[in-house]
Amino acid sequence: MLDTIFFYLFALLVVGGGILTITRSSAVHSAICLIGSLVGVAGLYLLLHAEFLFAVQIVLYIGGIMVLFLFVIMLVNLDEAARERQFNGQWWLALACVVVVGLQIAWFMRKGAGAFKLAPAAAAAASAAKGNTEAIADALFSEYLLPFEIASVLLLVAVVGSVVMAKKRI
Amino acid sequence: MTGVPLSWYLILSALLFALGVAGFLFRRNIITVFMSIELMLNAVNLSFVAFSYQLKQVNGHIFTFFVMVVAAAEAAVGLAIILTVFKNRETLNVDEVNSLKN
Numbered sequence: 001m002l003d004t005i006f007f008y009l010f011a012l013l014v015v016g017g018g019i020l021t022i023t024r025s026s027a028v029h030s031a032i033c034l035i036g037s038l039v040g041v042a043g044l045y046l047l048l049h050a051e052f053l054f055a056v057q058i059v060l061y062i063g064g065i066m067v068l069f070l071f072v073i074m075l076v077n078l079d080e081a082a083r084e085r086q087f088n089g090q091w092w093l094a095l096a097c098v099v100v101v102g103l104q105i106a107w108f109m110r111k112g113a114g115a116f117k118l119a120p121a122a123a124a125a126a127s128a129a130k131g132n133t134e135a136i137a138d139a140l141f142s143e144y145l146l147p148f149e150i151a152s153v154l155l156l157v158a159v160v161g162s163v164v165m166a167k168k169r170i
Numbered sequence: 171m172t173g174v175p176l177s178w179y180l181i182l183s184a185l186l187f188a189l190g191v192a193g194f195l196f197r198r199n200i201i202t203v204f205m206s207i208e209l210m211l212n213a214v215n216l217s218f219v220a221f222s223y224q225l226k227q228v229n230g231h232i233f234t235f236f237v238m239v240v241a242a243a244e245a246a247v248g249l250a251i252i253l254t255v256f257k258n259r260e261t262l263n264v265d266e267v268n269s270l271k272n
Contacts (some may be wrong), residue, residue: 007174010264011182011204018186018209022193029203034205041212041242044182048223053215053234056198060238065208073201089195094195099198101191109176116257135228136235144232151239157227158243162250 006047013040027073035066052133179220184215199260200255202250218238 017037024030042057130138140148186209195204203238222230256262 003173004252007178011178014182014203015185015189018193021205021209022189022197022202027199030202030205034208037209041216043272044179044216046217048179049217050219050223050231050234052258053219053231053238056238057234060242061208061212065242068245068249069201072252075199075253076262080213087198089265093191097195098188098192102188103183105172105187109180109184113177132228132231136231137234138230140235147236154243155239158246162246165247165250165254 003047006043009039010043013037014044028070031069031073031153034069035062038062049132051131054135091116102164176224178219180217183213183217183220186210196208198265200252200267203246204252208241209247211237215228216271249268 013039017033017040020033021030024164038057038061042054043047045054045057190206190210190213193209194203197203197206202256215237218234222228252262255267259267261267
């Protein structure tokens with residue numbers, strides 16, 4: 001019961017924040033509403049017993065990426081951009097695309113509705129005995145070690161690339 | 171055990187993804203377009219974690235973690251590109267950044 005109430009609360013936060021993000025004309029307001037939406041997603045992670053991802057969502061997304069967004073909004077001058085027209089001229093085409101994507105997802109969900117009724121797995125005790133973070137660490141550093149190392153190289157490339165791009169002259 | 175069924179999470183995720191697509195297609199400000207991409211990534215992450223919880227496996231968590239890492243890298247590079255575009259063209263309107271088209 002309590003879970004359902006919290007789910008509705010976080011879902012409202014997620015969807016409301018998302019709607020405000022794509023409709024507010026000011027970029028700063030958009031970013032703040034996106035932070036609200038991300039907080040809602042983090043709360044849903046907590047409901048789904050993904051404590052590690054909850055912490056990563058708060059630290060990396062809200063503390064890292066969104067602060068970066070706000071810094072860039074601060075660096076560029078958006079005053080006149082907020083006053084002009086916010087939406088595309090071809091909005092009807094965009095609306096058609098969104099409706100098609102939504103119908104596709106709804107159709108596939110309806111089609112695969114039988115697959116969602118998954119049997120409660122017996123492995124619940126194994127993951128409960130070990131904490132969520134320990135289980136993730138075990139999988140990350142054994143089975144997924146190579147993707148982990150590749151991700152570190154990717155981050156290095158991103159750091160070097162963004163510095164090169166933001167420099168005036170190389 | 172939570173009383174919330176998996177399909178609710180999937181519907182919420184689909185809704186969030188559709189919102190991201192709408193923002194990506196509708197808006198003209200390049201920063202808001204970029205934020206819509208983050209919305210879509212979060213929708214996918216949410217369905218990953220919901221399935222992972224349902225199947226009692228941590229693989230979905232790992233993939234979500236990697237998606238977040240890639241999102242961080244993408245944000246760093248993308249925002250650097252946005253800064254460079256703004257420095258060169260003094261605008262952030264995606265309709266006016268069209269030198270590849272001509």
